Amino acid sequence: MTTKDEPKGGGARSLAELHALGIMKRMPAAFSLDSTEPVDIPTVTAPSLDGLTVALVPPAPLTEQDLVDRFDALRRQYADRRERKPGEDVGAGDEVLLDVLGFANGRLLPFSTREDWRTYVVADPVLPGFFEALPGAKVGQSFGIELKLPDTYAVESLRGQTARFLLDVKAAQELRLLADDSPELLKRLRMGSLTDVMRHLGDELARERTEEMDRLTQERVMDVLVERTQVSLSTALVNEEIRRRWAETERPILARKAFQPDELQEALEGWQKDPLTRADAARRLTLALALRAIATRDGVQPEKKATDALIDDLAGLSGVARKDLGKAVKEDAALARRLYDLALHLATVDHVMKKVKLTAPAP
Amino acid sequence: MAPIRNEPRPATTPTPTARPTPTPPRPPAPAQGQADRFETGHNRVSQVANGAKSISDGVAATQVRNAPGPQRFGPWEIPGRANAPTVEGVNTRGARWAGAAGTAASVSQLPGAAYLAFRDTRDFFRNPSLEGANKAAGSVASAASTGLNVVKGGLETAGNVSNYRAAANAARTAFTQAAPDAARAVTNRVVGAAAREAVQGASRQVVRNVAARAAGEGLETAGRLGANAARTALREGGTAAARAAGRFAPGLNVAIAVADTAAAVSTIADPNASPGKKITAGVTALGSIAAATNIPVVSQVGAAVSTVSSFVGSFF
Numbered sequence: 001m002t003t004k005d006e007p008k009g010g011g012a013r014s015l016a017e018l019h020a021l022g023i024m025k026r027m028p029a030a031f032s033l034d035s036t037e038p039v040d041i042p043t044v045t046a047p048s049l050d051g052l053t054v055a056l057v058p059p060a061p062l063t064e065q066d067l068v069d070r071f072d073a074l075r076r077q078y079a080d081r082r083e084r085k086p087g088e089d090v091g092a093g094d095e096v097l098l099d100v101l102g103f104a105n106g107r108l109l110p111f112s113t114r115e116d117w118r119t120y121v122v123a124d125p126v127l128p129g130f131f132e133a134l135p136g137a138k139v140g141q142s143f144g145i146e147l148k149l150p151d152t153y154a155v156e157s158l159r160g161q162t163a164r165f166l167l168d169v170k171a172a173q174e175l176r177l178l179a180d181d182s183p184e185l186l187k188r189l190r191m192g193s194l195t196d197v198m199r200h201l202g203d204e205l206a207r208e209r210t211e212e213m214d215r216l217t218q219e220r221v222m223d224v225l226v227e228r229t230q231v232s233l234s235t236a237l238v239n240e241e242i243r244r245r246w247a248e249t250e251r252p253i254l255a256r257k258a259f260q261p262d263e264l265q266e267a268l269e270g271w272q273k274d275p276l277t278r279a280d281a282a283r284r285l286t287l288a289l290a291l292r293a294i295a296t297r298d299g300v301q302p303e304k305k306a307t308d309a310l311i312d313d314l315a316g317l318s319g320v321a322r323k324d325l326g327k328a329v330k331e332d333a334a335l336a337r338r339l340y341d342l343a344l345h346l347a348t349v350d351h352v353m354k355k356v357k358l359t360a361p362a363p
Numbered sequence: 364m365a366p367i368r369n370e371p372r373p374a375t376t377p378t379p380t381a382r383p384t385p386t387p388p389r390p391p392a393p394a395q396g397q398a399d400r401f402e403t404g405h406n407r408v409s410q411v412a413n414g415a416k417s418i419s420d421g422v423a424a425t426q427v428r429n430a431p432g433p434q435r436f437g438p439w440e441i442p443g444r445a446n447a448p449t450v451e452g453v454n455t456r457g458a459r460w461a462g463a464a465g466t467a468a469s470v471s472q473l474p475g476a477a478y479l480a481f482r483d484t485r486d487f488f489r490n491p492s493l494e495g496a497n498k499a500a501g502s503v504a505s506a507a508s509t510g511l512n513v514v515k516g517g518l519e520t521a522g523n524v525s526n527y528r529a530a531a532n533a534a535r536t537a538f539t540q541a542a543p544d545a546a547r548a549v550t551n552r553v554v555g556a557a558a559r560e561a562v563q564g565a566s567r568q569v570v571r572n573v574a575a576r577a578a579g580e581g582l583e584t585a586g587r588l589g590a591n592a593a594r595t596a597l598r599e600g601g602t603a604a605a606r607a608a609g610r611f612a613p614g615l616n617v618a619i620a621v622a623d624t625a626a627a628v629s630t631i632a633d634p635n636a637s638p639g640k641k642i643t644a645g646v647t648a649l650g651s652i653a654a655a656t657n658i659p660v661v662s663q664v665g666a667a668v669s670t671v672s673s674f675v676g677s678f679f
Binding site: 039041056058059061062063064066067068071099100101102103106107108109110111112114115116117124126127130133136137138140141142143144145146147153154155163164165166167168170179180181194195197198199201202203205206207208209210211213214215217218220223226227237240241244245248249250252256257258259260263270271274276277279280283285288289292302304306307308309310311313314316317318319320324325326327328329330331332333335336337338339340341342343344345346349350353358359360361 | 470477525550551555562572577586588589591595612619622646648649668675679
């Protein structure tokens with residue numbers, strides 16, 4: 001059976017085609033690449049930078065345990081390893097490669113999806129029972145875990161709830177750790193004596209603590225900007241922002257797992273209905289609009305030196321030579337725009353930070 | 364809630380529909396309609412998945428009993444898996460360990476791989492009783508709260524940033540305090556002494572840096588800070604908070620950064636990914652980790668094409 005379509009198309013369409021068109025019109029947001037509803041991006045007035053004073057965020061204190069933990073991470077990294085064979089049992093302390101889906105309250109648990117997740121089979125109080133359940137699982141096979149989420153679980157509505165995890169144990173390596181003061185370990189670390197290793201790790205931790213302090217302080221400055229920005233964000237805009245992030249990160253994994261449209265929609269809604277995820281998206285949107293307005297008002301442009309450094313960092317992170325990076329950017333307008341957006345954003349953050357008075361951390 | 368157990372499969376007679384030579388379960392090919400432009404950057408992962416299938420084949424040859432019949436998972440029969448081959452309960456070791464640790468986990472080994480790609484298996488994990496699978500009203504997080512009600516709608520309507528920050532910090536702190544790295548039972552005395560000495564020197568460095576900032580020395584540039592953070596995240600899988608977010612909790616504002624980083628790691632490690640895809644992944648990870656720059660919606664109204672062209676021309 002066929003029926004006539006609108007004049008523009010000209011041809012007859014089968015019932016199946018019309019049915020498909022009907023489905024597309026009702027296509028859930030999770031299945032659509034572009035916005036499914038009108039999204040108004042508001043304009044904002046650039047917030048004032050006058051009197052910008054922020055207290056430094058004090059760095060977390062360093063402890064001996066931090067150093068020992070870092071040392072243990074090195075011991076795992078330089079341990080003797082053996083790839084477990086398909087069908088072999090996973091052992092305690094192994095490094096495993098997992099795909100994971102989590103479910104609770106009859107729905108996919110937001111942010112539970114993992115693909116090619118490398119982790120250690122070591123008990124973790126955040127999720128009691130999860131890692132404890134892995135020894136004995138067969139490499140190369142699927143595995144199910146059911147556990148009760150602890151009363152200390154960060155998501156209040158899930159405390160005490162039963163959660164179920166469906167895993168693929170894709171690979172596992174047995175680790176044989178070398179003794180703390182083993183000469184072989186020190187030889188592999190190539191950092192000198194044990195004292196030298198600890199000093200090196202201490203320096204590394206001190207640098208990371210300082211960078212963390214700087215980053216968190218910068219975040220506080222951005223918070224002040226957001227507070228000074230008068231803007232009303234529509235629910236549709238926040239939904240669309242979250243949907244795009246979800247579409248770039250989780251949806252491809254779920255599609256590879258052959259998730260059906262209703263399941264995809266359920267997964268998307270899990271992100272969109274999470275309060276902190278919404279608040280975070282709203283903050284990012286507001287901040288981006290505020291920084292853009294500041295850049296326009298103050299005539300900020302990416303600086304050559306900082307942008308050169310950014311491009312070098314990006315080349316290093318991506319493992320792509322700078323020459324190839326330039327070629328790719330010239331050939332891909334969308335990539336060029338993203339790179340420009342990033343450079344301008346960072347330049348504007350630097351512009352703002354130069355106007356800030358930093359004070360000592362509160363006692 | 365009854366625990367999931369992989370109970371020994373009861374002796375059953377083959378059903379009339381039993382196939383003579385059952386094969387291990389395999390994932391169905393994703394529907395064509397689901398492939399999209401977001402898929403193209405993940406070729407390597409697909410290859411890994413294919414590798415898993417091969418492993419599954421090898422496992423099946425040694426582990427799966429070629430005895431057709433209803434496949435049971437605890438007291439329930441997994442729908443759609445009838446007549447699939449099955450295995451003996453092999454989870455006793457894990458279950459014993461879990462029990463010894465005072466946890467309430469129940470585990471079950473499934474026969475074969477890639478069960479995550481089966482709709483019926485997923486539905487079963489949603490609700491193994493098969494009753495009320497879709498009755499849970501609202502989403503996991505929206506029906507009640509994330510323990511962070513202060514932010515619920517607040518930022519969108521009132522610009523309540525301090526509440527957002529307090530909530531984000533509370534969530535982060537709860538996780539970082541609860542999830543230390545695996546603590547060792549015994550620390551070698553020599554290691555302990557070296558750690559004590561080194562931590563004093565490192566702490567002095569941090570104190571000096573705090574004093575320098577308060578005295579007016581500027582922070583590192585945002586770009587360099589972000590690059591350093593991204594490098595650490597890519598190398599180590601993230602900070603403590605990011606690792607905690609890896610333990611499946613929604614409501615942490617680092618969760619999306621974790622997802623971005625994971626996607627970036629996957630793409631960058633993919634030998635088949637084009638330079639453009641790797642760079643895009645790098646920009647995403649750097650933006651997400653560095654300063655919340657990854658705002659695709661806002662990017663729609665970004666700079667003029669000529670401005671971008673001029674920018675590109677001046678650096679390449």
